[in-house]
Structure formats: C-alpha cells, structure tokens
Amino acid sequence: MNESHLLSTPLVFHPIYSQLDLPFKHRFPIEKYQAIYDRLISLGVPKAQFHQPHALTPSQLKRVYSPDYVNGLTQGVLDPKAMRRIGFPWSEQLIQRSLTAVAGTVMTSNLALEHGKAVNLTGGYHHAFANFGAGFCLFNDLYLAALNMLQASAINKVLIFDCDVHQGDGTAKLASNNPKVFTVSLHGEKNFPHRKQVSDLDFPLAKGTTDDEYLTVVERALHQAFSTFKPDAVIYDAGVDIHINDDLGHLHISTPGVYARDCMVFETCNKQGVPVAAVIGGGYQRDISALVDVHLQLYRAAGVVA
Structure with a gap:
C-alpha cells in the first residue's frame, strides 16, 4: 500500500468512543468503534492518519441546543423518562463519551x-433534537457539523445526506428553518422513529428492499439533492443498519451493495468538487467482527484501505 495515498484521507478517532459501561446484553454495540480502529490498523493504516478530538463543552452546545436540556443531561438531573427515551443509563462516562x-x-x-x-x-446521532435525545442519540452531531462548515467563507450551503436505515428525524427538525442546510433521508418506511419528521427530501424504503432497487434510489436522491440544492459541502451518514444481517434494519442490502452506495456518494461529491465529511452511523449486528466488515466498506470507498 502506498502510504502517501493513505494519508490523503484523514480519520478521526478517540478510544473513549467505545468506553462506556452498559448493562449486560444492551442493544447498542459500543465495542464497534474500537474494533473498527483496530481493524484499520491491522490493515496497515498508519496511526499518523488518525486525528483525536477533544470533548466539546456544554457551553458550546448551548449555542445551538436548549440550555435546559444540555444542563439537565450533562449534570445528571434529566427526567428519568427523558433518559429512557435516549436509551442509555446516565453516567459521567456517557457524557464525556458523547x-x-x-x-x-x-x-x-x-x-x-x-x-x-x-x-x-x-457519529450519526440524528435522533437528537434541540431539547431532547432519543434512540441512543444525546446531541445531534450532524447538524452541529453543518453549522460549523457554514462558518467557512467558501461554504454557503451544506447537504446532510443520511443513509442510516432510521429516519434522521432530529436533523430534519433542527434544519427545518435553516435554508442553508438541506436534509435528505433514505430510510426504512416501517421502522423507528414511528413518527417521522419532514426532511427536504425523504425516500421511505419498503421492508426487504434489495440492492438494485436501493442503489437506484440512492442515485436518484443524490441527483435530486445536487440539482435542487447545489451544496458547497456534504455530511454523509453511512449507516450500515440497511444490511441484510442487521438486527434492526429489515432491509436486504448486501455488503457489496453497501460498498456500491458508499462509492456512489464519494464519487458524486468528487465529481461535483465538494468536500464530504462522513460518519459511520448505525449498525446493530451482535457479531462485532461481522459488523466491522460491513462498516469497513466506507473506508474502502474512501480509499483508506483496499
């Protein structure tokens, strides 16, 4: 492998991504983030390619999200019902990790x-709203990153292209009154969240959708988003809970289908000359090694590994 080629795609990781003690048999596969890092290292990706983030402060979040919600969550005094909606037990570890x-x-x-x-x-915490969290999502990183990109002088419009199997409801709501952020969601029609929000473009998919049909929708969604909105930058949620073996997805997308989707997104952004920030999104196979195999398609499509 050519190391200079590898270094062309920066990767972001912190060990704390997988450092969260959860109850036995909890549904969230917290180990997968460290496992993806370990797999990439084993495949020859140099450690110099990884960048380590520092935690945001609650005050930084309060510029965008409800101060009462941020305070309640970070200080551990959020209503128990609101914590159950998030799906994690509260801990200081949870807050620092998030x-x-x-x-x-x-x-x-x-x-x-x-x-x-x-x-x-x-990344891909798209079920978090301005004043509450849900579905394992505390704070919406996608919308925050879009606002961050808009601070750059050359960026006037950001597309959030969400291919997680669950609709990006929090993102859609947060961006609903922001004409500079365009939201697209391709998701299972009969899946969580049961009450959908309205994205700028929504593509509901039937249970059992297979590769050919799915990739046709991805291609159409990308074409409509770019021709309608003409974004200057893209945030891509590459959820793999669309996979046929995913416990929560209900779609029948193969591993090559996931790879083809990810390639299509990167190639479209490259052809349009717009930068793309990708996150891994959801994926809920209990077999962590098998789950990493599917998530790895994003890094193959990005040219990080062969």
Missing part, C-alpha cells in the same frame, strides 16, 4: 474542508 464523539464529527467536517474528504469512526 461530548467527545460529537466533537469528532465537528473535527471531521473541518478536515473535510481542508482535505476534500474525512471520516469519523463514530
């Missing part, structure tokens, strides 16, 4: 502007 993961996506957006593309080894 503040660092969100910072990782913001860092990824900066690196994408500098290098053309960058990939975070976590």
